[in-house]
Amino acid sequence: MKKLLTTILSLGVAASAALAADSITAVKVSDVNDASAWAKAKFTSVVLYPQSAIHMNDKKANAANENNKAKKADVAALYDSKNIALMVKWADGTKNVQGSYSSDTYSDGFAVQFAGITKGSQPLPYIGMGSAGRPVVVHLQKATEKVYEPNGNKDVSTQINRNQTALFGDELKAYDAKVASLAKTDYERVFVAEGFRSLTEIKDGSVASNANMTYDGKGWTGTLVRPLNDTYMKSSGTVPVAIAVWDGEKMGRNGLKNLSPWVSINLEGQKPDAKIVAETTEAPKGDAAKGKEAVAANGCAGCHQIEATDAPSFMGPSLANVGGYSSVAYLRESILKPSAVIVPGYNRNAHSNTPWYNIEKGKRVSAMTDFSFLDKKTVEDIVAYLKTLKAEVE
Ligand code: HEC
Known part of the structure; x- marks a missing residue:
C-alpha cells in the first residue's frame, strides 16, 4: 500500500484547479487504492x-x-464500495520531521477528524476533539524519521539520553543498530475522543486505515484511506470531516494547529444527508454590527479575548478565530446552553488553576454565564458577529 500511495503522490495531481466551495465531492471509483483513480x-x-x-x-x-x-x-476525496480516501495539500515552506531522540523539535503533521457514532439525532461533535456523548474519530499522521518504541506504548519520550555518549559509546552504537533494525518509519495514529482529555488510541487494528505524507519542497501532500463504516463510524451520503495541520517550525502540537470547520463530503451519486449539509453550510442570519454591540453590552470580554488584538483573558477560551472553525449552530448553542459542550481549558491565572467548569451534582457545568435569557434576535446578531471573528488567509 505504501508504495502504491507514493506512486499516487508522484502523479502530481493538479491542486491549482481547486474550487473554493463549502462542500467537497467524493468521486466514486472502483478502487480508491488504484493510483490512477486520483x-x-x-x-x-x-x-x-x-x-x-x-x-x-x-x-x-x-x-x-x-x-x-x-x-x-x-x-479531494474518492470513495469505493468500502473506503473513503482523502488527499490534502497545504503549503509549508519548511520541512520539519521529528527524529526519534529529539524532544525539543516538533514535526509537521495533519489530521482528519470524522464524526463518530452518537445515540439519536445530535448536532455534530465539538470541533476540538468531540465532547461527552458526541465522539469523534481522529486520524493523525506526523512526519517522522525512524521511530523505535521500546516500551510498546508508542512513547518516544522515555528513550536514552544522547548526551551520554562519552559514558557508553559502544553500547550506544549497538543500541542504534538495534533501533535501525526494529524501527518503523511511520507515525500514524487513530483515536476516538469524547473531549480532549478522553483521547483513546485505537491500537487493536480495528480501524483499517492508512495515512501518508510527502514533501515536495513547497508543501505537503497527505493521504488517508479508511473504511466508510466500521465500529466507530457510520456514513450516510454525506461524510462530515474537519482537517487540521501542524507546523513543526512553529512548535505546533496538541491544540497549537490550524483547523477547519466541519466540511461536508458528498458521496457522488448518493443522496446527500440534508441534516449534515444544513449544519455545515448554515449562514448567519443576524446583524453582525448589532451583535458586536450586544457582545460589549453583555460583558463577554470580561471572560474572553474577543478579537485577536484584544488582551488575552484566561477566564474562558479566546474567541479570536471562533468564527473560522465553528458552525452557526455550535455558536448559538454556546450562548444558549454553555454546558452542552465544555471547552477543556482552565484559568491559569487563578490560584490554583481552575477549570472552565464547576462540578454540580456530579455533572460538569460551564463557568460561563447562561445567556438563554437573551431574545432570539440578539442571539442571532451575536452569532453573526462571532462568525466574523477569524484570521485572514495567509
Ligand atoms: C463568566 C465568564 C464568561 C462570560 C461572561 C462569557 N463567557 Fe463564553 N465561555 C466562558 C467559559 C469558561 C467557556 C468555556 C467553557 C464552555 O465551553 O462552556 C466559554 C465558552 C464560550 C464559547 C465557546 C468557545 C469555543 O472555543 O468553542 C463561546 C462561543 C462563548 N463562550 C461566547 C460567549 C459570548 C458571546 C459571551 C457574551 C454574550 C460570553 N461567552 C460570555 C466564560 C464566559
Whole structure:
C-alpha cells in the first residue's frame, strides 16, 4: 500500500484547479487504492484557522504563533464500495520531521477528524476533539524519521539520553543498530475522543486505515484511506470531516494547529444527508454590527479575548478565530446552553488553576454565564458577529 500511495503522490495531481466551495465531492471509483483513480479527483479549497481557543503554557511557542494567519488546504476525496480516501495539500515552506531522540523539535503533521457514532439525532461533535456523548474519530499522521518504541506504548519520550555518549559509546552504537533494525518509519495514529482529555488510541487494528505524507519542497501532500463504516463510524451520503495541520517550525502540537470547520463530503451519486449539509453550510442570519454591540453590552470580554488584538483573558477560551472553525449552530448553542459542550481549558491565572467548569451534582457545568435569557434576535446578531471573528488567509 505504501508504495502504491507514493506512486499516487508522484502523479502530481493538479491542486491549482481547486474550487473554493463549502462542500467537497467524493468521486466514486472502483478502487480508491488504484493510483490512477486520483486523476478524477475534484479539489476544493478549505480554510484552516489558527485554533486559538486554549493558550499553551509555553511562552516561546505562544510568541511564535501570535500572528498566525489562516491557511488554505486543497482537499479531494474518492470513495469505493468500502473506503473513503482523502488527499490534502497545504503549503509549508519548511520541512520539519521529528527524529526519534529529539524532544525539543516538533514535526509537521495533519489530521482528519470524522464524526463518530452518537445515540439519536445530535448536532455534530465539538470541533476540538468531540465532547461527552458526541465522539469523534481522529486520524493523525506526523512526519517522522525512524521511530523505535521500546516500551510498546508508542512513547518516544522515555528513550536514552544522547548526551551520554562519552559514558557508553559502544553500547550506544549497538543500541542504534538495534533501533535501525526494529524501527518503523511511520507515525500514524487513530483515536476516538469524547473531549480532549478522553483521547483513546485505537491500537487493536480495528480501524483499517492508512495515512501518508510527502514533501515536495513547497508543501505537503497527505493521504488517508479508511473504511466508510466500521465500529466507530457510520456514513450516510454525506461524510462530515474537519482537517487540521501542524507546523513543526512553529512548535505546533496538541491544540497549537490550524483547523477547519466541519466540511461536508458528498458521496457522488448518493443522496446527500440534508441534516449534515444544513449544519455545515448554515449562514448567519443576524446583524453582525448589532451583535458586536450586544457582545460589549453583555460583558463577554470580561471572560474572553474577543478579537485577536484584544488582551488575552484566561477566564474562558479566546474567541479570536471562533468564527473560522465553528458552525452557526455550535455558536448559538454556546450562548444558549454553555454546558452542552465544555471547552477543556482552565484559568491559569487563578490560584490554583481552575477549570472552565464547576462540578454540580456530579455533572460538569460551564463557568460561563447562561445567556438563554437573551431574545432570539440578539442571539442571532451575536452569532453573526462571532462568525466574523477569524484570521485572514495567509
Ligand atoms: C463568566 C465568564 C464568561 C462570560 C461572561 C462569557 N463567557 Fe463564553 N465561555 C466562558 C467559559 C469558561 C467557556 C468555556 C467553557 C464552555 O465551553 O462552556 C466559554 C465558552 C464560550 C464559547 C465557546 C468557545 C469555543 O472555543 O468553542 C463561546 C462561543 C462563548 N463562550 C461566547 C460567549 C459570548 C458571546 C459571551 C457574551 C454574550 C460570553 N461567552 C460570555 C466564560 C464566559
